[in-house]
Amino acid sequence: MTQPLVSPKPTNRLDPARVDAAYASARAAYVARNPGSAAALHRARQVLPGGNTRSSLWSDPFPLCIESGAGCRIRDVDGHDYVDLLGEFTAGIFGHSSPVLAQALAEAHARGINLSSHTPYEVALAERLCARFPSMDRVRFANSGTEANLMAVTAARCVTGRDKVVVFTGGYHGGFMTFAGGGSPVNVPFDYACLPYNDIAAAEAEFQACGAQIACVLVEPMLGAGGCIPGDPAFLQALRDLTTRHGAFLIFDEVQTARMGVGGAQGRLGIIPDMTTVGKFFGGGLAFGAFGGRAGIMDHFDPSRPGALPHAGTFNNNSLTMAAGVAAIDTYLTAEALDALYTRGETLRAALAEIFVARGLPFRISGMGAIMNIHPDSGMGREVDQKLLALLHLTMQERGYYFAARGLMALSFPVGEAELAGFMAALEQGVGL
Ligand SMILES: Cc1ncc(COP(=O)(O)O)c(C=O)c1O
Known part of the structure; x- marks a missing residue:
């Protein structure tokens, strides 16, 4: 890194x-x-x-x-x-105006969109994402990075049974979770602890004070909207160690940094979070978001299980985005x-x-x-x-x-x-x- x-x-x-x-x-x-x-x-x-x-x-x-x-x-x-x-x-x-993406979209469109059911496209895209991110055994699709982060944090809170969400000043996880200057009036009202970025001592102090209440740490490997400030590898590793020790989930928001290499920033760093969110280019230029993680976490969304966590969205698996995403990965995102x-x-x-x-x-x-x-x-x-x-x-x-x-x-x-x-x-x- x-x-x-x-x-x-x-x-x-x-x-x-x-x-x-x-x-x-x-x-x-x-x-x-x-x-x-x-x-x-x-x-x-x-x-x-x-x-x-x-x-x-x-x-x-x-x-x-x-x-x-x-x-x-x-x-x-x-x-x-x-x-x-x-x-x-x-x-x-x-x-x-990539001709490759245009062709993928035209072909998908010709086969009919809004098919009212599962399609082969979503599996093809999910297989590719899970293959490239070490932290993703399973993934679910959404329509934006914002939605992906909201779902990842919600999953962490439901699965751990804890409320607190650790985030960082300058972090941006979508319009409803933005921490420039510490927060925003339109943020989703989770119980946040907003800490200074790249400050290991502050993270240690937070976990020392209330580690048992922390559901997850949500962090960008590089503050993107916060000014492109790279995460110090020692800081990100400290977050990995603290979350493991205290039973909280580490979520990497890789909506921007996924393009740092085939395995995203986590691949470059060699630090494997519990969950990862992605978005932007993996939809081949169309509206897209996804959250994934260890099977033990993500399988809480398996609808065949009693008490499964719901996750809905008319356009979560829309054929155009799924097809464009597959073409984008195969042709460009090598x-x-x-x-x-x-x-x-x-x-x-x-x-x-x-x-x-x-x-x-x-x-x-x-x-x-x-x-x-x-x-x-x-x-x-x-x-x-x-x-x-x-x-x-x-x-x-x-x-x-x-x-x-x-x-x-x-x-x-x-x-x-x-x-x-x-x-x-x-x-x-x-x-x-
Ligand atoms: C790191 C990060 N997370 C989440 C988001 C939100 O993604 P979207 O704009 O697709 O909702 C962004 C968007 O810029 C982002 O940079």
């Missing part, structure tokens, strides 16, 4: 007034350049609150409205093309391809860190494999930092490179060396400070 790579602090002093001026100018240029996206938001606002139905997509002054994509490129409604370095927040690992992508990401991150230092740009970068986050680092507080990040985001968009407003980048397979070289050259030009 690679250690966090965070570039050393650049040394140039920043003038906040220049940051303000550069940001104001980049923002004005953005507004002038994207009338179609502004109009799309105006229309959307009539029927969607804030014109938005997915909070993470919001960015000031308005987000781009993207009308199409092909390979590693996307096009907005004003006709601008971008290299897509966001890859649908890690889910779009295949790039856009050990070789995932390892190569991981290495490409590590190389890119090191190169970006070097550019930030060499150019005195006030940014750092963290991550693991091909998922990474650029962090502003003005040394002048949050307000200046936020403007800096927005300035970088707008500037790079203007130069034709698209990533998340919060600094997240996730490479997809079609992003090639030429695109990465172009991105680095664009960064070398700085942000107008």
Whole structure:
């Protein structure tokens, strides 16, 4: 497991007034350049609150409205093309419009969808997932990573007969279990203990104080939405040891990190949790989630057993997602391809860190494999930092490179060396400070 790579602090002093001026100018240029996206938001606002139905997509002054994509490129409604370095927040690992996935979907559709029963597709996908994750004897499907995590935690609580759920500050397990800043008003009201990430002493203290009440520890091997902060292997191993010792379940949320290798982050780490949740790309680009684990846990969902735990969902086994997932695994998500992508990401991150230092740009970068986050680092507080990040985001968009407003980048397979070289050259030009 690679250690966090965070570039050393650049040394140039920043003038906040220049940051303000550069940001104001980049923002004005953005507004002038994207009338179609502004109009799309105006229309959307009539029927969607804030014109938005997915909070993470919001960015000031308005987000781009993207009308199409092909390979590693996307096009907005004003006709601008971008290299897509966001890859649908890690889910779009295949790039856009894969002919292989299109064919799998067409074939499944031709055989009839909504078949009102079990189908061969779900077994084929389950076999593939169980074969690749050491922790998965059995798996059940859902429609999102959020749902998968809710079901995994619920299973842990029901099977252990305990209530407490240990999570970590900055953790993101879906819209109903998010712990940036410690929690969210829309979180499902489990009895949480929210601990600092990568802090072994805090985890030990929690187990010492109330180990017998802890149903599970739910943890991302790398904080994804929390800024791409890799879990320290010693910390993750300590969680494995503590949960084993106290009879709690260790759940790895691998919704993002499953792409770190054929066995996910757990395969790289050699740490086997009791349960694992996955999502995103394993549905071949369609809505997907799954939770799995040891047979002794998962078989509580066997409906032929008296007192079985229920788990329902009209679209849990929908043929399109199942078929796309199988095609995605067989064609794209091979050990070789995932390892190569991981290495490409590590190389890119090191190169970006070097550019930030060499150019005195006030940014750092963290991550693991091909998922990474650029962090502003003005040394002048949050307000200046936020403007800096927005300035970088707008500037790079203007130069034709698209990533998340919060600094997240996730490479997809079609992003090639030429695109990465172009991105680095664009960064070398700085942000107008
Ligand atoms: C680590 C992690 N867990 C869970 C989720 C939720 O998945 P979904 O958006 O499919 O509900 C996400 C989504 O970004 C995630 O990154």
